[in-house]
Amino acid sequence: MINTKQKPIEESLVRAFQKLNAKYSNSLYSYTEKINLTNDPIAIFANIAPYKGTRFFWTTPDDRLCLIGAGAVECIKDEADAYISIEKQWDALLQNGYVDNPYKLPGTGPLLLGGFSFNPNEVSREWRNFGKQRMVVPEFLLAIRGDEAYLTYTTKLEESSSMLTYVNKLDAFKNTLAKQRPSFTQASIIKKEAVLQDEWKETIRKATSLIRENTFSKVVLARELKVKFDREVSIPTVLLQLREQQKHSYLFAIESGDDCFLGATPERLVKVEANELLSTCLAGTAPRGETMAEDEEIGNQLLTDEKNREEHAFVVRMIQEAIEGCCDEVTVPDSPVLYQLKNLQHLYTPVKGKLAPEYSILDVVERLHPTPAMGGVPREKALQFIQDEEALKRGWYAAPIGWVDASGNGEFAVAIRSGLVKGKDASLFAGCGIVKDSDPEAEYAETEMKFKPMLHALGGES
Structure with a gap:
């Protein structure tokens, strides 16, 4: 039969x-x-x-x-x-x-x-x-x-x-x-090299000078850390480490040919589900404390710090204006709250709206990128300064990554806390928002702090 x-x-x-x-x-x-x-x-x-x-x-x-x-x-x-x-x-x-x-x-x-x-x-x-x-x-x-x-x-x-x-x-x-779980091996870091360290600090001095002259209000400057390993980096092993250490972040790995761009970013750009839109403003950064009391004190300082609140306000205003251009019923809280990660904490403000029928998530991505948290204010002047003065070729760093489905749902994050892996080599990226009172040494220390999650995941460095 x-x-x-x-x-x-x-x-x-x-x-x-x-x-x-x-x-x-x-x-x-x-x-x-x-x-x-x-x-x-x-x-x-x-x-x-x-x-x-x-x-x-x-x-x-x-x-x-x-x-x-x-x-x-x-x-x-x-x-x-x-x-x-x-x-x-x-x-x-x-x-x-x-x-x-x-x-x-x-x-x-x-x-x-x-x-x-x-x-x-x-x-x-x-x-x-x-x-x-x-x-x-x-x-x-x-x-x-x-x-x-x-x-x-x-x-x-x-x-x-x-x-x-x-x-x-x-x-x-x-x-x-359904195959058996594979074994995971981790490479060891054998060399780290900060790219153009002194030049990057000098670029900050130039930026603060132009900000005081009212050329622009804020610019975000990024730098690169090159890392070499004793063997080819295992991408699944790095993902395991990131998942363990960065529980409140988007975890991503995107392969293209022999290269892989991966990281753990806390920053959503936009999410659309059934035409309900959510964007988030994440700007202003401080470390976590060693004790609960110290952690609370650092968090309270971040919430009241003039420089960080100003930086955060730039981002909120821009995102709100961009969202209002393609959404109805836009809502924005009056003040930020803390968004706490394992190593860092940030000022956080959600922006919500209802996406108008004539717009898609890709329209919103185009309107939002780059936010002041990645570029600066005003956008065009800040981007011109980055293009002229920043030695780093950013590539996909600080840019939108994500997905969209056949029904128009989707989500894009901003690819920070990330690295580009090429076999036994990796380039890590970190940036800071520069305003008129920014200090080059303090900003450099902040980028060192931002490198830590990826360094730990790649080579076990604490």
């Missing part, structure tokens, strides 16, 4: 092939199913090593969503008018494709994953694998939402292809999800 019962993906493929005609040849096909997951997300990321160079890892600070991507069905990169171009191409892929996702939960189904460079006019050899922007539709996407897991398989469907080819590909990937 022939068993005619079909697997769910086979039924889905039959429907997709029935829809196919010459117009839809080579169109996008996406299939989502709910799965049982027993393995740790970082172990899964390690097990999909055959996809190294196209892997993507993302977790939110509240652990409500973890995304793991592998493979690249479509890649949209280095386009002029990046945000508009990406949106048009994404819409075209979805309109001409076949999406089978009965769950329609944010972060499930076909997604665009990736990010943008801080300055699209900047040319950098160090960042050549990432380019000005790079948004990828992954072949496989695992979305973990609390205790539930959803696997999406996205491909280009051809009339001439056998249905069994697609079924076998999905089954093979499922098998990798």
Whole structure:
């Protein structure tokens, strides 16, 4: 007796092939199913090593969503008018494709994953694998939402292809999800080198002089720390360390070719879910205390410190103005609160609104980037100073990274507390908001503090 019962993906493929005609040849096909997951997300990321160079890892600070991507069905990169171009191409892929996702939960189904460079006019050899922007539709996407897991398989469907080819590909990937947990090895740091240390301090002096002359009000200056290791850096091991140490941050790793950009950033740029928008202002920084009493004292000082409150207010005003241009019902608290991480604490203000129907999350990203927390005030004058005076090629550092789904939901964070890993070498990045009273030595000490989370994760340094 022939068993005619079909697997769910086979039924889905039959429907997709029935829809196919010459117009839809080579169109996008996406299939989502709910799965049982027993393995740790970082172990899964390690097990999909055959996809190294196209892997993507993302977790939110509240652990409500973890995304793991592998493979690249479509890649949209280095386009002029990046945000508009990406949106048009994404819409075209979805309109001409076949999406089978009965769950329609944010972060499930076909997604665009990736990010943008801080300055699209900047040319950098160090960042050549990432380019000005790079948004990828992954072949496989695992979305973990609390205790539930959803696997999406996205491909280009051809009339001439056998249905069994697609079924076998999905089954093979499922098998990798259940593989035994791999071993993790950590590289050791053998050399650290601060890049242009004295020159960076001199740039701060130049910036404060121009601020006193009212050329601009604030500028954010970043610097680089180069690190060399005794062996190739294990990205899953770094992710494990970051997850353990930075529990209230976005954890991310984005691979492109032989390079990986990764980090643990506390800073959300924007989140959109069912047209409800949330952006956050995170500016003003202080260390954590050694005791509860000291920690409380430092926090209270941060809340009342004139320099940090001024820096924070710049960010709040700009984000509010940008959000009001594309949202209704915008709400902003009157004063900031503390956002505390393992090593640092920041001033924090949320901004909420209802996204107007004619706008998308990518429109909001374009309006917000760079915020005063990453660029300065006024924006154009500060960015010009950064371009002219900052020795660092920022690449994707301090730029938007994240995802958007087929329903317009998505989330982007600002890629700070991060590093670019190339085999046995890494470049770490940290910056400070410079205002009229900024002291070069104090700002340098602040960047040293901001390097610590990545240094610890990379080489075990406390």
